[in-house]
Amino acid sequence: MSQTITILNGPNLNLLGQREPDIYGITTLADIKDMCKSAAEKQGLNINFVQTNHEGELVDLVQQSADSVGLIINAGAYTHTSVALHDALKSLTIPIIEVHLSNIYAREPFRHHSYISPLARGIICGLGAQGYVLAIEAITAGR
Amino acid sequence: MSQTITILNGPNLNLLGQREPDIYGITTLADIKDMCKSAAEKQGLNINFVQTNHEGELVDLVQQSADSVGLIINAGAYTHTSVALHDALKSLTIPIIEVHLSNIYAREPFRHHSYISPLARGIICGLGAQGYVLAIEAITAGR
Amino acid sequence: MSQTITILNGPNLNLLGQREPDIYGITTLADIKDMCKSAAEKQGLNINFVQTNHEGELVDLVQQSADSVGLIINAGAYTHTSVALHDALKSLTIPIIEVHLSNIYAREPFRHHSYISPLARGIICGLGAQGYVLAIEAITAGR
Amino acid sequence: MSQTITILNGPNLNLLGQREPDIYGITTLADIKDMCKSAAEKQGLNINFVQTNHEGELVDLVQQSADSVGLIINAGAYTHTSVALHDALKSLTIPIIEVHLSNIYAREPFRHHSYISPLARGIICGLGAQGYVLAIEAITAGR
Amino acid sequence: MSQTITILNGPNLNLLGQREPDIYGITTLADIKDMCKSAAEKQGLNINFVQTNHEGELVDLVQQSADSVGLIINAGAYTHTSVALHDALKSLTIPIIEVHLSNIYAREPFRHHSYISPLARGIICGLGAQGYVLAIEAITAGR
Amino acid sequence: MSQTITILNGPNLNLLGQREPDIYGITTLADIKDMCKSAAEKQGLNINFVQTNHEGELVDLVQQSADSVGLIINAGAYTHTSVALHDALKSLTIPIIEVHLSNIYAREPFRHHSYISPLARGIICGLGAQGYVLAIEAITAGR
Amino acid sequence: MSQTITILNGPNLNLLGQREPDIYGITTLADIKDMCKSAAEKQGLNINFVQTNHEGELVDLVQQSADSVGLIINAGAYTHTSVALHDALKSLTIPIIEVHLSNIYAREPFRHHSYISPLARGIICGLGAQGYVLAIEAITAGR
Amino acid sequence: MSQTITILNGPNLNLLGQREPDIYGITTLADIKDMCKSAAEKQGLNINFVQTNHEGELVDLVQQSADSVGLIINAGAYTHTSVALHDALKSLTIPIIEVHLSNIYAREPFRHHSYISPLARGIICGLGAQGYVLAIEAITAGR
Amino acid sequence: MSQTITILNGPNLNLLGQREPDIYGITTLADIKDMCKSAAEKQGLNINFVQTNHEGELVDLVQQSADSVGLIINAGAYTHTSVALHDALKSLTIPIIEVHLSNIYAREPFRHHSYISPLARGIICGLGAQGYVLAIEAITAGR
């Protein structure tokens, strides 16, 4: 288990690339998983890639990632509202990278505050699927 | 000139690695420049790497970067106060990546707002010198 | 499925009419379901009427309603706190009517903001169970 | 007089359907009056349908509606600024339904607060002319 | 005209004592006028006692009171919203006494700010009809 | 004791008329006491007129006034800061009139909020020493 | 009618130059009207110059100006409080110039926000009567 | 069931004593359960002691506690964000005691507001595991 | 002296049980003192139980409690306003328990902030006189 990077995806990310492809592009979450798997394998690592719409499950999953090499988290909307997630992340000692597909600072004001950022080693946002790959680099470079 | 990535560094970044190395580390801005040069050359690109403590010079430099392949900007303290920089960046059509060495969201509240973020394609923060290298990857991947 | 109106009910609405009937009245959620069913059938439509106390399930259910004729949603307390629900609703293209049994603007200030309203075609509140029936009229009139 | 529903319309609603029909539609206030008259007559009721651009006149009209069966009010811009209207409505004992043609919660922030809502039995907004008809149903159903 | 005290009453004060006497008491605005007339006559003064629901008329009336001995104003709801009234009062050089029947500081927060108070010589509130009589004393004592 | 009106004066009111008479006038607190005594005697009442610079003593004095006919209080600066005074006043059942010599709403913003006002029957401010006399009238008229 | 510039003046502007000339100057609103007439005639245009203290009349007048060459509006106090005026102006397609005699940004904070500015082509303030003349130039230059 | 005290524990409390014992101590949630069981049995009562990371389950559990002798709730992070929990607690008529292991008022500002406190009979915080035992005393003393 | 628990009571607590017993109950401060004495004696401790309406005396008393076993403080209204008390408490090294008879979080907003809480080991509120007894348990359990 210590050879794994946990990659958690929050609410509505399951819809990625499935609706309105002309607007949001055609990259699906499965595509991102493949990109991550490939990037991790280059570093000799496995990935545990999960998506859920439930805040409580994200908390469970964060707790279960304690022995991973690192945690990459795109918590979607819970980024902005979940103190529970904040507390779960606080209990970890592994490096945490917060990722967002879009540039949240160019969107509505309620997306400008993150309960995750103060606990993350680094934040990467606005770079789409590539952000996940860069996050894997950031974790493996820091080892 | 179109084969160049402009990399701008704001106030006090010239002190990097020169004072209190036990606290801030020993990586200097010159070291970061070398890392960027090397990463850019792998992509067949030059870099224009500059540091200044003057807001007006940053504005001048942003205006002069209009024909670069992309702009990487760590505006330091001016990130949080400079509408002039915001306006200069607004006039660009090239991709902009905002970089911060430290995680600004884990610091004082007055560092949580950025006049640059709404105009950037992506933001990378908290990942130290590596953040610059990832930013170069982000720009070149997007070409 | 395209002949269905989805009607979602959020937390604590399952208690309706079951406790303190002298205060909250004796209309139960089952009664409201019957009223909705009857109103929809007059228009030749089925209803999918669900209640849950879980934010994540509401997100799941909203995502699954994409092919309905319309969505009527009384998200209860999640109205005021759920960005996740907001994002799920944003992915829909069908008409959304937000319903509240009570007049939320005559209650505590934390009930005056809704993450649902900006995405709804219309809002009906304060009219009790009848609000659901009017919402069905609004959806069917708009076809 | 007790067989009448009073329907009050505030500033600029007289322009409805007369300018920029491609944007605001072609339904005029006269059309809405006809729809209301027809809906009320089905319930054996008359309507008193008035429009004014003057806050003081709206106050006068609210005071004069005390013996109506109910009051439907779309106070337009005065919704957001008129404490005088609030006080006039407070003196009534008949049911009040607040109506807005557009979804005010999807517009500018200064339209999100209503001095009328806390005094209304119910609020219907975003449903266009149909909102008036539903409001008549709401009043007559509540008798 | 210089022997006159102008007494202005704002929106909804015409309803005083006419509705819900068990709640608001049975004193009418006509009763208050009589009390004022009697109090003024003891000082050898006439009164000009007016009520209106219209902000613009209040502005007109304030302008017309410039040659009175003093102005007593209970502007009702316009107290809290009318900059126009503020400006009209600012043009006067006669003493102004602001009166409120109820204690506005024990009511909703939006009644705690007055655009009239900064321009008044004195404020009397919460003392019902007697407040008007005390205001007449205040003006005549100050001569 | 039941034939007494308690009149309490807060911090710095002892300086009244003693310094800078060209600015603040020459009326002293002793003069005001005389005016109050005379006004009360006309109504067959005694007065208990006290001044203190100590918040705690004001609280003691308010508690001791429980059997007076009424309480007139000019709490000076403690008006704006003392929750302790608020709580003491809350325990009283006799009428309370809040008095201020100057118009506090025409002064600095920190003088616009009063912890006393919500508990007072009435407020009289800006009318100088005469305000105390009017307050006595208000209490005796209300008996 | 299409050869006319409408010039609207809000509350209390009728007092201009009539009271306290040593403070506010001796230019009357009639003088300003003459200056405007003369400036417009040089451009071959008529003016429709009106003053009112009533918000509702300003709304009426704005609506009636739809066919003018342009609208110059000094709404006085309603500038800061009238959403109704905002909505009326929004319905116009002719150029709107907002004028203020005094520099409203050097006065009380409640005069710093204007409901008119976001809808105006331009704003001229602080330049006294000359501001009206410059506004006429601005409209005619823009034709 | 009426002989039971329900004791609910929110997100991340399952980690108690399991990680970083040098910081958070070695008391586990199981230890707290034992302490509670023992304290309740002295009063002849059973306990229903549950922990969950899911907001929706907390809502379910609160609803199911309606027939308990009392409810002790340490909602962890949901204390500060859950209106749904607030509404569920509002439906109860049994005594509610809010408990927090740490002193939430000595922590980050976002932990200073509780949606539970206004509905609780009492609040005990900062006293660690002993707080639960005191809460049981508080409930049983109040019977 | 080291065998003493200091118990300090702030303004207006001397009124407890003496006025309006039907509202506030009949428990007096003397009754609470007796309960505390009895509870402390079970632990072999004396109590120093004092009440004062004066902020300065509370500061004196806190300073004098430095050698007690612990400090229990119900500072009443000074809880919300006294930085002086905060500073006095900061100089102590003994455990501090903050107690409130009523649930201050269910009362007015100005009672929701406490200058004492950040310095207390624990807070107990809403549990009436029993809160003092639980506080003694908390201090003695912690020894």
Add this chain to the structure above:
Amino acid sequence: MSQTITILNGPNLNLLGQREPDIYGITTLADIKDMCKSAAEKQGLNINFVQTNHEGELVDLVQQSADSVGLIINAGAYTHTSVALHDALKSLTIPIIEVHLSNIYAREPFRHHSYISPLARGIICGLGAQGYVLAIEAITAGR
């Protein structure tokens, strides 16, 4: 030197008309200079027309304009952030006209506050290059 009008232009105004002419128009800063020169010459005046991206240089230039006939300043972004500019302007006794090409009140909220406005005689905004010419008229008319 006393026959000169100083015209200062702040950051990014050098880009005017040079980029994206289809969006921002083709008028360059040089064109505006020509228009100003011509307008000033009609009044027998020279102009000193400067642009800089540096806040400190703007301060220098404002100080050097003390003997001009008047100062026209379009400080661009520094309008909203520069207290230094405010202080420099405060030292002048010549008339100051603030100019903005666009209507800053129709743009982002951070452009609605100006540190220059309270010190300006007049403000002209939204009228493009013509605003400069009107400002020259305003200064020369005021001589």
Add this chain to the structure above:
Amino acid sequence: MSQTITILNGPNLNLLGQREPDIYGITTLADIKDMCKSAAEKQGLNINFVQTNHEGELVDLVQQSADSVGLIINAGAYTHTSVALHDALKSLTIPIIEVHLSNIYAREPFRHHSYISPLARGIICGLGAQGYVLAIEAITAGR
């Protein structure tokens, strides 16, 4: 008395140097008094050096200092909360120097506002006991 400098010290300053000397240093208030005495005597002046924990006594003492050469005041916590002290200081015409031992602007936000500063000639903070000596120099230099 006119040969005296009054030096007032507020709450908790009596503890100086007596507790936790390793943290707060070993300088006592008596030491500071000696330093002040010595510095004043060099200028041929006496000092009146007082400490109190009571706000009301500080008000008394400020009033009594009216004939001193100057007032040096370190009001401790009352600096931030006492409008009463503000008003007492306002009545003085002698120079006032505000002193703080620590740098209050580097401490909690509630210590950043001072009710004394707007009335002081000068403020000296963060310089420990030396601040008092510098304040004496400031007063005597200004004579």
Add this chain to the structure above:
Amino acid sequence: MSQTITILNGPNLNLLGQREPDIYGITTLADIKDMCKSAAEKQGLNINFVQTNHEGELVDLVQQSADSVGLIINAGAYTHTSVALHDALKSLTIPIIEVHLSNIYAREPFRHHSYISPLARGIICGLGAQGYVLAIEAITAGR
């Protein structure tokens, strides 16, 4: 260089004593330099006394002062706006004294916040040129 005190002066301080001497006095910055030189020489120290209107130069100068005995800084307007200056000061280990000629807390609210204060050992304001001399004493006393 280690025998030098650096004294930095920000924007507009070069104007000191040169304009409006009847208002601001006749002391020039050169006079202050002489006073500082003289005071430093008494302690056997040189001074490096500089003024600039440019924020960037202040940053440069602060960086260059790292080996001085101490830094005295009157940053003028940049005090309130410059995070860049804050960061430069943060890199120093020498004592910093912040000086202001006027009492900034008695001026506009935007002058009440200082980005320098949290990093200074001490602050001296309102004491004019003497403040610089006292600051030199403070630095030399602390050696």
